[in-house]
Amino acid sequence: MPIELHVIRASEFVCLDADEHLDFEASKKALQTLAEACRKRGLDRAVLDLRALPVPAEPLFTPTQLAALIKTFRAAGFGRHQRLAVLYRSDPHGGARMFAFIGRIQGWQVRAFAEFEKALLWLWEETNRRAEPKGDEIPIRITKRTKEMERLPVHSTAEGTGKNTTRTVRRKTRKQL
Structure with a gap:
């Protein structure tokens, strides 16, 4: 079964200033733009x-x-049913895994992977997984309603008047039950 996904490369959102230092605000804005395009x-x-x-x-x-980067995805419209896989080559400081951990704490479906194939399998598995029935099947008998009803007189007394009134009530026949 095919899967559609958007690949966001680091070069598309990691922005450096003139001194080649990380420009966090520019990186955050670029990531938000990419996430919005995806949505x-x-x-x-x-x-x-x-x-x-x-x-x-x-x-x-x-x-x-x-x-703050995780919140960028939320601001772009990513919800709890969307999935984000973070793919890294080496993570000695734990940044990619921490990003995924923070995302999971906030209830998002985010995971970090060192292998591309495992990331794709994880992204793909939810789209193809169907809810498995729990327990045994219970047969349900379906019957058609008919207009065959028996009319019975019902006597009631209106409070305070002492008058008996009669009204007709319909009761289902044994066939219908």
Whole structure:
């Protein structure tokens, strides 16, 4: 079964300033634009591909910045039923895994993967999984309603008047039960 997804490469959203330092606000804005484009196309699956990033001596993003990036996806329209796979080559500082962990804490479907194939399988598996029935099947008898009803007189006394009134009530016959 085919799967449609959007691949967001690190080079598309990681922005550096003139001194080649990370520009967090520009990176966040670029990531939001890409996530919005994904949602406008009606895609529920995305891969954030970080494999081309060189491994820095220190982490690129702080945990607070990672949480802000997760919120960027929410602001772009990603909901709890969309899936985001974070693909990394090497994660010595745990940034990609922390991003996924923060996302899961907030209730999103985010996971980090070192292997492309595992990421695709995870993205694909939910689209093809159907709810399995729990327990045994219970047969339900379907009957058609008929207009055969027996009319019975019902006597009631209106409170305070002492008058008996008669009205007709319909009762189902034994065939219908």
